[in-house]
Structure formats: structure tokens, C-alpha cells
Amino acid sequence: MPELPEVETTKRGIESYLKGYTLETVKIRQGRLRWPVGEEIQALEGQVIKSVTRRAKYILVEFEAGYALWHLGMSGSLRLVEPSEVENFGKHDHIDWELSSGKILRYHDPRRFGALLWVEDPVDNNYINHLGPEPLSDEFDTAYLYEKSRGRKAPIKTFIMDGKVVVGVGNIYANESLFLAGINPTIPAGKISKARMEKLVLHIKQVLAAAIEQGGTTLRDFVGGDGKPGYFAQQLNVYGRGGEECVVCDKTLKEIRQGQRATVYCPACQK
Template sequence: MPELPEVETTRRGIAPYLEGKRVTQLIVRDRRLRWPIPEDLAIQIEDQVFTRIDRRAKYLLMHIGGGVLIGHLGMSGNMRLVPIGTPAAKHAHVDIELDSGLALRYTDPRRFGALLWSNDPMAHPLLASLGPEPLSEAFNGELLYQRSRGKRSAVKPFIMDNAVVVGVGNIYASEALFAAGIDPRREAGRISKARYVQLALEIKRILAYAIERGGTTLRDFTGGDGQPGYFKQELFVYGRGGELCKVCGRTLSECRLGQRSSVYCSSCQR
């Protein structure tokens, strides 16, 4: 599933081709995404100009006309700029044609993504209860410490909770916990403030670095400009269960936490 760095990579990739461009035609080949594409979307965006492309958590916020087109890549979706008239593959559900001669094409084989319309996106049910952005000043170790008090759940699903902080998915939660030396199975409410300060710093560092490197290349995802991300080759634990730890050389362990596979080093993480 594309995580925050992949979504931010997509935003940066498509924004220069959308901002200031007018929509000439909306082509919807299949409305059956996770939530149906609104029937009146063409009325909302045709002949309107994209003014700004933002991101909130894993949602792309495409400001156009009097509202915002909310995009989510789901588990396997992507957005590409293609020349108008480019033949559509099987899962190319939507083309937003622009006056530049390009079209923003949304492709989603599993159809778990979304394209929704809102006049007030921050009040939309999908966004209204989200926690702070991990790269913002609002997110820090003090926040993690305060919100973890009394929590008996493991720390990994705790930091993956979008009500606590957005965008820390499975890959980056695993990597940040390894970098901070924290066992992902540890009870969230029993971790000290000092260790949460370190964890918050590692979350910020790793996410920022992954964004700079173009995200993490997964089976179903490449960056918004069609180029793959380059962070995957630098992963320390995610997807490496049974391999040797790059730091201490011991075999990495694997468990299930919150219905997700979690890889960790029992020697480096306590």
C-alpha cells in the first residue's frame, strides 16, 4: 500500500502539471471505487482550473473551482500524467483531461482508492478526526508520551493510529522503531518520555528521508513521474524476517501486531 512518502512523491510529481491548468473533460470508465465516484463530478470540475495540490495524511487534496477533489491511492492505485488519447489499460478508471494536452489518469487494479468531492475537506468525515502531520511542529515526543498514557496496546499499532499521528504506516513504523531501539511489542503506556522523544525524531527523520529519496518502491507503485522510489534498498527490518540484522548480525524476528507482520531485532530493540 502506498504510504505517506509515496503519496507525497505523487503530489510533488503531479502538482507542476496540474496547477494553473484547466480541465477540458472528465472521463470516468468505472465509478466503482471504495466509494463511488460522484455522479456530478464532471459538473464540479470541467472548465475549472486547478489552483493548488496539497496532501493531508495519505489523501491528495486537489483544489479546483469552488471545492477540492479528494484522492486516495488505496492499496494499489496510482496517478500519472499521460498524453490525451493514450489508450487506457484495463484498470485505468478515470482520465481528467487538461488544456495542456495531458490527462491525469487514475489507475487502481483493486479499486480500494477514492476520488471524492468536498467544499470543505477538513470537515469531511475521512479527514475531520485525523491526528497531526508527522513532519509538522505539532508532532513530537511529548505528544506521543501524553497520548500513550494508560494504553495497553503495543507501541507499533499505537503509532500507526491515524488519530495519534497520520501517515506512519507499516513500513515506516517498523523502521522508526528499529532506529529508536524500541521493541514493537512493548506496551505503549510503559514507554518513557525520553524514548518517545527519540522515536518522534526518528519518525520525522525517516519519513523526510524517504520522501527525498522518492518513497518506497512496492510491487504496485512507482512515483508520480513514473520513476521508481529508491528507499526500499535501505530498509533495516521491514520485509526482512529471517534475514540478518544489518547492525548486530543476529537473525531478525517476526510477529503479528494489529493484524500486520512486524519484523524486529530482539538484540537491538528493547
């Protein structure tokens, strides 16, 4: 599933080909996504794109009258293709935006859990207005997370993956951040001290910033190819390494399930 760093990389990869250009043609081959694609999207033909930004895992494309929101869901991707490829589309290439920049923005989604939505206000809408702060913003700090966690019985990993608490800390990044902070993922969020919470906030920011930075190296190849930034060439300490040796203490990493997701941690290093 594309997480915040993957969505940020996608946003950066397409921005220069959209901003300031006209959306000339909208082709919807399959509009039955997570939510049906509304008529407002088709009506965008002929309008100029004013900006391309990101909020949580939404890519917001600004027009004069409002915003188109792309969400990649579990298997979606956006890539730029040449006009010569307009008729060369696959079964799961559901939407094309033909741009005056000379490129086509193509949405590919085998599982169709993504979405293309229309909102008039980028903040006050049902998709975004309930979300927590961005993890790399100043709003997300030790004081905020510590106060938010008081009295919470949910395991700390589940807590930091809650988009109402903070956006974009997906499973990979939650595993890695907790390992670096030395915190056992099963501990109730409300029982973690302020000092330990400070370490966790620091490592969440570092892990996500590093993932985005590594993703930046794929931008030169974003036009063409499969358009998928992937999960980058990270040196993962725990994620996907259940049963292997800890990189710090050589003890065996333990793998459990939390909220139907794999959690891997070191019982010796993470207390």
C-alpha cells in the first residue's frame, strides 16, 4: 500500500507537468473506484491547474473552482505517459488526464480501492477535516503526542498509525520508528513517559524524512516506466525480518499481528 513517502514522491514527480498547465481532456474508462468518480471531474476539461499539494495520503490538484483529490488506495499509482500511448492502455488503467504540457497523467489501480474526488475546500471536507497533523510539521511534537496519548489503552503502534492522531505513519514506518526509539510496540500508549515519547517523535520524523529523501532519487525516472516509486531501497531494521537476528543485539526478532498487520520487534532492545 502506498504510504506517505510514496505519495509525496508521486506528488513531486507529477507536479511540474501539471502546475500551470491546462487539463485538456479527461478520459474515464472505469469510474467505479472506492467512491464513484463524480461528474465534477469530467467538467474540469479546459481548466488550468493552479497547484499540486499533498495532505496525508491525498494528492490535491487545485483548479479555479476547487480541488480534485487523488487517493492511491491499496494498489493505485499515477504515472506520466507520452501522447503516443493514449490508446495503449491496460485493463487497470482507469483514468487519463491529457495535459497541455504534452503528457498524460494515467491512473492505474488493479484493486480499485483508490479514488478521484472533488471538493471545494481543501481543509473543510469529509475526507480531510478529521485528520491529525502532518508528521513532519511543527504541530507534531512531543507535547502534542504525549498529551494525545494520556489515558489511551491502545498499543503504541496502533496509536501512532491512527490517522486521527497523526497522518502517514504506515506499518513499515511505525515498525522502524519504534525499533529506533527502543519502545515495545505492544505497550499501551498512555503508559509511555514523556522522555520516551520525545525519542519516538524524533525517530518518526527521521524515518519518514529519510524515506522521502530516498524516494527523491527516483524522480528522474518517473516519466515513463511503471511510475511506481515503490518502498525505496531502505535498509530496514525490523520490518519484514521476523525470525532473523536483530541488527543491534543479535537476538531473534519476534513477529506478531496487531490490527491484522505484521509487527516485528526485538524483545531485548524494545522495552
